[in-house]
Amino acid sequence: MTSPARKAIRSLALILGVGLGLAAADVDRATAAEQIHPPRMDWSFWGPLGHYDPGQLQRGFKIYREVCSSCHALSMIAFRNLADEGGLTYSEEQAKTIAAEYQVKDPQPDDKGEFPERPGRLSDYFPSPFPNEEAARAANGGAYPPDFSTLAKARTYERGFPWFLIDIFGQYQEQGQDYIHALLNGYQEPEHGEKPPRPGLHYNRYFPGHWIAMAKPISDGQVEYTDGTPTTLEQYSKDIAAFMTWAAEPHLAARKQMGLKVMFFLIVFAGLLFYVKKSVWSGWKPETA
Template identity: 55%
Template sequence: MKKLLASIAPLALAAIVGVSSAIAAEEPAATPHYPIHHPKEQSWSFAGPFGTYDKAQLQRGLKVFTEVCAACHSMDLVAFRTLEDLGYSEEQVKSFAANYDVEDGPNGDGEMFTRPAIPADYFPSPFPNVQAAAYANNGAVPPDFSLLAKARYVERGFPQFIFDIFTGYNESGPNYIYSLLTGYEEPPEGVEIAEGTHYNPYFLGSASLAMAQPIDDGMVTYDDGTPETLDQYAKDVSAFMMWAAEPHMEDRKRTGFMVIIFLAIFSSLMYLTKKAVYANKEH
């Protein structure tokens, strides 16, 4: 009996310690899990296996990016010529690109020079190098926007990720960007954040980030009568960033659908062929 009690005691102690740890994890002093709030799920035109981009929304998102975000963020992997996919003509793209200056060269004297951008060029960075970007932003380098909508993925957990496999779910990035832009708020009572940072419970890295709220109501003028609100700005620029990260998404979905149809027909034919060949065979 004593031996039995001696063997049970360590297990009981471990269970008590485990319960204590679980209780401690639920206390305010426990290490939080980021993001504190799960991203707000929005309705996107490109969602689902048959979703497509809303070109009017992408054009508005481009306007928000150029007038607000481009002051700090680069988009190094996006060429001006790809803007034709948003519904712009070749002349409009040339005119848009000419608003930017890019470094070129060397010239005949062996020196670099600046010239107006052409459609074959890529969106230039607002800073000459990473060190300059960090110096201008209190040590925090603004991330490049080219692939951000695909890179910022927040897991949805079980059982949602099972359904995501079959629905072609790829809205995690846009949902996160939208939530971040609209999620700035004052820190709750008792929560302290580092000096020079801004509280945002949707941020993936910590409770606060170096970037202040970049946009608010009325900062960008829309020509099509769309509401000029923070909510609308966040949706439009998030959709634009999704397009920048995956400009060929519509082609991918069309190709995938045709492949699925082909496999379904091929599988049916193979099944019927097997039945016809082995129908009269003795087993």
């Protein structure tokens, strides 16, 4: 190929590259405008040594019971899980008492074929506030309050380049928790006097698209704490986010401990292999032709 042709191709590629780069940056900015990045918080369950703080989970559970449970289900958690190690660590007696405060439908039909209501037992799952999704939507202006059993893991956001690389090395996985904390603190007057696209929506700084069907669910002083922790919205939103994390991943501490053991084993094993290799090949000399 002649050199002017090469030059032409090179400049074309350069122009294309710069153009594509600018377009990508623009897309980035467009999505950034839709969702503002939540501020980062400190979480006890961050990193390879992370674990739950039972006191914090118990406070979060209290908030769930007193506030959120009138709309949000917790369908994959059973009362016996309240006594699980690495979680809220209630005693079995305490878990039994809590279960008995709930009325649940017996999963077994009685002799009339009906499912009688009775006080909850350890083996029962948390009863849902609505019988089905349609009923939940009908009570909430058409919006569905998601089940808390998976929500903390389901809500995350793109941190974009270069943060996602830093997060991989920093082991940061708490974007969902940061988001829940920010969302609960994010209710405010609409910016630039924006009007809701339909009635019944509330302006939230951190909700994607800003208009959320959930009214501000919790404010300062609403839930009483007995352990002297401040009863502020800031504290509530951290505690409920921690509780929701536990609900979505009850075995986090065990998983992290196993990860550490595996890493330790691999490091020792790599060292062993290195010395075995050295001793096996120690007498070997390359053949000279």
